[in-house]
Amino acid sequence: MSFKPFLAYSASAGSGKTFALAVRYISLLFMDEAPGTILAATFTNKAAAEMRQRVVDSLRHLGENDAFLNAILSETGLSREALFQKQPEVLARFLASTSHIVTLDSFFASILRSASLEIGLEPDFVTKEQSHEELGNYFLQELEAAGLLSSLVKLAMDIEDKRFAKIFELMQSFYKVDPLLPQPKAVHHSVSKIEEEVEYLRQDMVRLLKENGAAERAVKQFETGSVKELFGKKLFEKEMLGEHSWFKKVITPDIEHLYGKLKERLLQWVQTRELVVLNALFKVYDHYKNALISNAKASGVLSFDDLTYFTYRLLYESISKEFLYFKIDAKFKHILLDEFQDTSTLQFLLLKPLIDEIFAGAGQSELRSFFYVGDTKQSLYRFRGGVEELFDKVAQRYGITIEQMDTNYRSSRHIVEQVNCWFNGTMPGFVSQKSRKGAQEGYVEVIESEDLLQEAVTQAQRLISLGVDVDTIAFLVSTNKDGQSLQEVCAKAGIHTLLKTSSSLKNLPKIAALTAMVSYLFYGERIDGEAMLLRVGRSLDSIDVSWFSAFMSPLQVLDRLVREFGYFDNDLNILKLLEFASSFTDIPTFLEEFATSNIAVASNSVHGAKIMTVHGSKGLEFEYVIVLDRLRRENSDKSPLLFHYNDALFIDEILYRISGREYFDKKYARIMAERKRLSAKDRMNVLYVALTRAVEGLIVLCKSKDSMFDEINISPIKMGEVITQSSALSVQKEVQKADLQNIVLSHYGTQEVKESEEDEEEKDMEAILFGTALHYTLEMMGDFDNKHLTQAIVALQNRYGQLLSAEKIADIESRVAALIADESFQKILKSAKVGKERLLSYRGELKQIDLLLEYGDHVLVVDYKSSQKFMQKHRKQVQNYMQAIYTLTGKPTKGMIIYLEKEKISFISLK
């Protein structure tokens, strides 16, 4: 057994840190640890959901991933036999208990919820960001009630600094780190008194300079109208005035002495001003904080910052540890943390009581463990309080061994080599990675271009034309705005893309077109109907909508539209829209509510190249990555206050930022230099994250001047070739207009897109309905397992509940259950890339393939049938599909008909 209870991995991108975390989690389960005692925290909800899925999948299909299996065997020390013997029990136990695979935020929310009454907060709070406007109002009311509105005005006047205009942001930046803030120091001096002294010194200086015959321009440096103006003079960067060429000839010991005193006084001036400003800010901040707290308590709506603040108060100020454990009904014996380099001090402090508890019990007979992984080269969230220094500090504090991992398991050979080459020597502390044995050659290309957007489109089109599936391409950009620009250009070029911000249902063009059609029918604006008609290749004059009545429910109208125009197209998002519409009785309310809705897009129904920011891509991987240089200038750091953290990672200094202060204040100069170094490091980290996301191919598009890649001395190169597994399988997933004109789409839910000639089979309406519903269930299965079957049956009931009897639904469920329990079926899925309901256009016909399984060297076309009644016809149909796939891919193509009959599942292979 190689299980080390206290361990951290600090390792480069793609070296398997998240993989190791999953292995460790499952190993603990096999070591008989209860799921409820293990806390596994990831950075995003998506990562947490993936981790949960991964645990279930791995427990179900333990034997299918050798690397995973071997790692678990080594961690647990169990034999293969023992492991497989335990598998059903471990899976059952995991599924039956509460697991804690979560984000830190949701974990803190759960702690807070279980004991919130202790701090006067109702446990049914919701977590949601609130608008600045709303918070601003609460804040002003609070200040007014305390008679402090005038101090806010005075503060604004005193500071006369544009950066302070965003006072709420400043207040919020305090609130974010509230427990870490220092007490403001008392003010011992008066600003006006210091200003008077400065003025005397300045006048003396002018007099002395003139007496010594200084040139006019030299004297002028000191002939200023205010202390602020004098403070801003660049000449103060000189330690001694004599170092400045304009004063060299006239310098005397008296002048130099005066210069020193002036600098001293100016430093005292800025420090006193800082204290005055901070004290005023803190006074106002107290009220801001009160406003937030009472608002959160009254409304039951908490922002993420509120969540952290309240949890901190709960853990550190309100209750005992014993009481907390009693309340949260869990005692964690194992903690596993991913992406630890981006953990903030506060987050760590919230976890600390739990970690301390683990170490307090270490050495006793019970197994306890703490494990964290991260890569300080990938820390991107300093601006949100992430402190990479925690990585080492935590290891030191608890005596944890930090281990390295040197092999890259993610990327192809050329990518690993090229990343080594770019960062070796340019990124401090970078250690080259090795490629894993048997890694693909892969592909890397760096292209210089002045029109990055156009080039990105050209490159994506080229990849697609070479057979790359558009779903496997990701564009990485610097900002959301850059992403939007790229999405527009891609849309014009006909490349389907998914932007993170477009993941709300109302932003999907297909759904937007459908709801606009409802709007057209109700309000009569012709333009609203155009988008949908264009998509189905019809015109307003050619459609009959006489069935429409303004008194119909939104659901009825949508349902009718979808049926009339064959719009369903197996799209889960249509179902989501129908579900949403079902709660409205009138059309105008539905349209209004939909316009402001935020309904998540069905995750497995989203197709297209992904567009995301580099920050958003952290921890993820994609087959092909196109990284774009920055399209817009980077915003400069304008924050008016600088926080300085001490060794314990608490804030020990808040510095008022003013240009030129570094000439007077050594500590400030040091902090500014450190900040500059860290910003440069952050920029480098962004490049590192961006360039390490690709599995197979990486294309970098950079500008010839002012490129963000300048820091790693990038230059055009090309290594390797694009080699795709499934050349032409990226056939249109979106129905093209031209195709639609040639075919008649049948009603949604049917598997056959082209309506075939009337024949005996299709006259039996009952059988058609049953067959359609069976296909629909199979189509709704995310994966072929029982969990997904349960979900698919819910979808089936939603859709066909009115049309099918309970008996028929139960029949469908048992047929699909029998299919997924069938070993030979699971065997054909193994090592195949699974495509469901693949739409392809062949010789002017649209074909929809139930299940397309792509293996390394061949393809298998699978068609489901509910009865063997028309076997000959079925064979012909599948052979037809095989021919189409063979022509498109050039790969040997086999066929299979799966008969899902009541009594048995049978498989007919076709060659």
Ligand SMILES: Nc1ncnc2c1ncn2[C@@H]1O[C@H](COP(=O)(O)OP(=O)(O)OP(=O)(O)O)[C@@H](O)[C@H]1O
């Ligand atoms: N020991 C291993 N054997 C085989 N494949 C592995 C192994 N470790 C990791 N992988 C695979 O390599 C890829 C990268 O792994 P993973 O995401 O865990 O890396 P990471 O270190 O967390 O990366 P990042 O720092 O970018 O988040 C994944 O596809 C993973 O399944």
